[in-house]
Amino acid sequence: xxxxxxxxxxxxxxxxxxxxxxxxxxxxxxxxxxxxxxxxxxxxxxxxxxxxxxxxxxxxxxxxxxxxxxxxxxxxxxxxxxxxxxxxxxxxxxxxxxxxxxxxxxxxxxxxxxxxxxxxxxxxxxxxxxxxxxxxxxxxxxxxxxxxxxxxxxxxxxxxxxxxxxxxxxxxxxxxxxxxxxxxxxxxxxxxxxxxxxxxxxxxxxxxxxxxxxxxxxxxxxxxxxxxxxxxxxxxxxxxxxxxxxxxxxxxxxxxxxxxxxxxxxxxxxxxxxxxxxxxxxxxxxxxxxxxxxxxxxxxxxxxxx
Numbered sequence: 655x656x657x658x659x660x661x662x663x664x665x666x667x668x669x670x671x672x673x674x675x676x677x678x679x680x681x682x683x684x685x686x687x688x689x690x691x692x693x694x695x696x697x698x699x700x701x702x703x704x705x706x707x708x709x710x711x712x713x714x715x716x717x718x719x720x721x722x723x724x725x726x727x728x729x730x731x732x733x734x735x736x737x738x739x740x741x742x743x744x745x746x747x748x749x750x751x752x753x754x755x756x757x758x759x760x761x762x763x764x765x766x767x768x769x770x771x772x773x774x775x776x777x778x779x780x781x782x783x784x785x786x787x788x789x790x791x792x793x794x795x796x797x798x799x800x801x802x803x804x805x806x807x808x809x810x811x812x813x814x815x816x817x818x819x820x821x822x823x824x825x826x827x828x829x830x831x832x833x834x835x836x837x838x839x840x841x842x843x844x845x846x847x848x849x850x851x852x853x854x855x856x857x858x859x860x861x862x863x864x865x866x867x868x869x870x871x872x873x874x875x876x877x878x879x880x881x882x883x884x885x886x887x888x889x890x891x892x893x894x895x896x897x898x899x900x901x902x903x904x905x906x907x908x909x910x911x912x913x914x915x916x917x918x919x920x921x922x923x924x925x926x927x928x929x930x931x932x933x934x935x936x937x938x939x940x941x942x943x944x945x946x947x948x949x950x951x952x953x954x955x956x957x958x959x960x
Contacts, residue, residue, distance in 0.1 A: 819922035
């Protein structure tokens, strides 16, 4: 068969229609026409609405992982912020609690200082305020150390009081500090006066009492002493001014095996936690010196002999 008689057209299976360039030009013109027409006349608005409605479930499913990731990030950020806020609130609450306790402590100290100043005004004996530094190291004694010494004019034997009553007596003096033996010490004794009956006695520190009590000794079992009686300093020892509150009778036990009753008293002073005290001069310093005796017999004999 001659070559000129062969058909050069492709078989129907390989036919592709218009060329690719023709398609590109056609669709480009169509897209431009649709954009201009949509801008001038909203011809595709309903089509877009329909497509958006149909594609919304697909969009929702596709956006779920992104939304979950964003929500998880926000949750952890909010959790971290809440924990930080809670920690800051706890810290602020701790600071406020500390300030509140400091305010209460200052109010208590202010009240005690006012009472001390009132006690100073009631007692005519010269006095000066002092602060308790620490308790003495000896566990078998009841002593404290105050921040006043010989430099401040403190002398041995000076009575020491707090806002409630007699606390003790200065027993050792150093240049800058002094040692005060409390009324509850076993070696301490104070002459006292029962304000109800006027009877005198001597109160000693009770070593058998762990709570820090006093014992009114050498009182007959038949003496008129009742629980609640107020004991004050009698002033006969030349150390404590008279009339200072010392203790209150707590228990009276008339023992059958002894002629004296066992009388337990509770000190009025805060022997277990005092901070500020008042140091008075010993009462003996306020007593006028005893006048010297005048010998008249010798001078009369000499005058007569002349």
